[in-house]
Amino acid sequence: METSAVNASHLKNARTLVMIVILVMLGQASTGLSAAYGSNIASHTYTAQLGLVLCIAIVALVMMSKTDDSKVKGMSFGLLTAWVIQYGMGEMFGSMSWIAHVHAVIAMGLLLHASALMRALPASAAATEA
Numbered sequence: 001m002e003t004s005a006v007n008a009s010h011l012k013n014a015r016t017l018v019m020i021v022i023l024v025m026l027g028q029a030s031t032g033l034s035a036a037y038g039s040n041i042a043s044h045t046y047t048a049q050l051g052l053v054l055c056i057a058i059v060a061l062v063m064m065s066k067t068d069d070s071k072v073k074g075m076s077f078g079l080l081t082a083w084v085i086q087y088g089m090g091e092m093f094g095s096m097s098w099i100a101h102v103h104a105v106i107a108m109g110l111l112l113h114a115s116a117l118m119r120a121l122p123a124s125a126a127a128t129e130a
Helices: 008-036 043-064 070-094 099-120 125-129
Strands: none
Touching (some): 008 043, 008 070, 008 099, 070 099
């Protein structure tokens, strides 16, 4: 039976992308709040798309790392799934303004989930070898 070594570099890169996703979410919050007060900021949509691509990349890196940590795998897929739901709700704003309240609560959950995923991923290559 073949066993493959965990590619710690992919996990480290996934952790870096999670940090970037957290920063994107904070930017999303500021542009979302400004939109609630009458500003039309197109970057809210663009950063949502960027976050979606980053979440796909995180899942790809975690899977390519060949880690056996089911918690990290599940959390990375969970982040992607929640981002897709959040993105879909954001697209529905035009016809249902009440969605903004649910959209904001999910955003807070996404931020917490991304923070937990960042803690679950190893901080360095040395941590995965121990």
